[in-house]
Amino acid sequence: MRSYSSVRWLLVIVGAIFAAVAIELFLLPNNIIDGGIIGISLILNRITSINFGLLVFLLNIPFLYIGYKHLGKSFFVYSLLGIIGLAATEAILHQFHFAPITDTPLLATIFGGLLLGIGVGIVIRNGGAMDGTEILSLLITKRLPFTVGECVLVFNIFVFAWAVFVFGIENAMYSVLTYYVAAKAIDTVVEGLDSTKAVMIVSSHYDELTNILTQRLGKGVTRLKGQGGYEGDEKDVLYVVVKRMEIMQLKKAIYAVDKHAFFTIINAHESRGSTFKRKDDH
Known part of the structure; x- marks a missing residue:
């Protein structure tokens, strides 16, 4: 039953x-x-x-x-x-x-x-x-x-x-x-009140961006494989989910590594699962 x-x-x-x-x-x-x-x-x-x-x-x-x-x-x-x-x-x-x-x-x-x-x-x-x-x-x-x-x-x-x-x-x-x-x-x-945002980042500095997002911001990052539509060259796309209040912090982190990075911010209605935490959060 x-x-x-x-x-x-x-x-x-x-x-x-x-x-x-x-x-x-x-x-x-x-x-x-x-x-x-x-x-x-x-x-x-x-x-x-x-x-x-x-x-x-x-x-x-x-x-x-x-x-x-x-x-x-x-x-x-x-x-x-x-x-x-x-x-x-x-x-x-x-x-x-x-x-x-x-x-x-x-x-x-x-x-x-x-x-x-x-x-x-x-x-x-x-x-x-x-x-x-x-x-x-x-x-x-x-x-x-x-x-x-x-x-x-x-x-x-x-x-x-x-x-x-x-x-x-x-x-x-x-x-x-x-x-x-x-x-x-x-x-x-x-x-929920605390809405989340899904961010997709295209940059040639993906290793540096991954490091700053995981170590400094404590965010889990997923690396996706993409391909340019015009030239057909392979590109790495970083996918990360952040809280609404963390958007400005994320933008500063991206621009600090690559001022020419392309990124989009999408409304995410709900996000669940594990994530990285800053070392000082323990």
């Missing part, structure tokens, strides 16, 4: 609670929505007065089934836990009629979107999901020449267009801003 981490269970529940607080105490009172199934549930809640928690649970059922079939049992379990946690927490908050944190739409947009994004991001980071649109998009991209992001964007265009007729154009605009803030918060939680 598959074992599930109790810590991950707890974190998924915490993420669901954050999302429920954002929706019940920031977004709902100010007629502001998010995208996806959560956004549709908020619109239907306004139109029908059916409890938001019940709506988000029912609308996600088919997507949970799809996730179980295509993404596995673990994804299904953590997603189900997150959705139930969201629905239950929102129902409890609604039952006790807690006063909204703010009735200023801009504040509700920023802080509601931030809290919602943190909650959803925690659930995603721990192997689940609370919105079925991305699950559906994954299947669409297998059959049509679109990315997941493009599919989600098209879906949300219809959601926010619907919001214009239900909440008015101004609230729909706040909703788009909420979606943007939430998306950025999700990226930050999933990818």
Whole structure:
């Protein structure tokens, strides 16, 4: 039988609670929505007065089934836990009629979107999901020449267009801003605050550069074999991963060895594994 981490269970529940607080105490009172199934549930809640928690649970059922079939049992379990946690927490908050944190739409947009994004991001980071649109998009991209992001964007265009007729154009605009803030918060939680950069360096002084990067900066360096596209001559390419705050230090080290070195700096969403350490770090 598959074992599930109790810590991950707890974190998924915490993420669901954050999302429920954002929706019940920031977004709902100010007629502001998010995208996806959560956004549709908020619109239907306004139109029908059916409890938001019940709506988000029912609308996600088919997507949970799809996730179980295509993404596995673990994804299904953590997603189900997150959705139930969201629905239950929102129902409890609604039952006790807690006063909204703010009735200023801009504040509700920023802080509601931030809290919602943190909650959803925690659930995603721990192997689940609370919105079925991305699950559906994954299947669409297998059959049509679109990315997941493009599919989600098209879906949300219809959601926010619907919001214009239900909440008015101004609230729909706040909703788009909420979606943007939430998306950025999700990226930050999933990818981490301390972003890393992958650097590729082309230089004829590769031995000196390797030495300064490993000994002075304490970085692991991988030497790749390359070939010039114009002259066809062989070149060594150095590959190194650094933290964002180490970029300037790295540039100085490169220029100290070779002022004519060619290098590119690429965003790396996540890096794991062993690395060299400076001798004075022991």
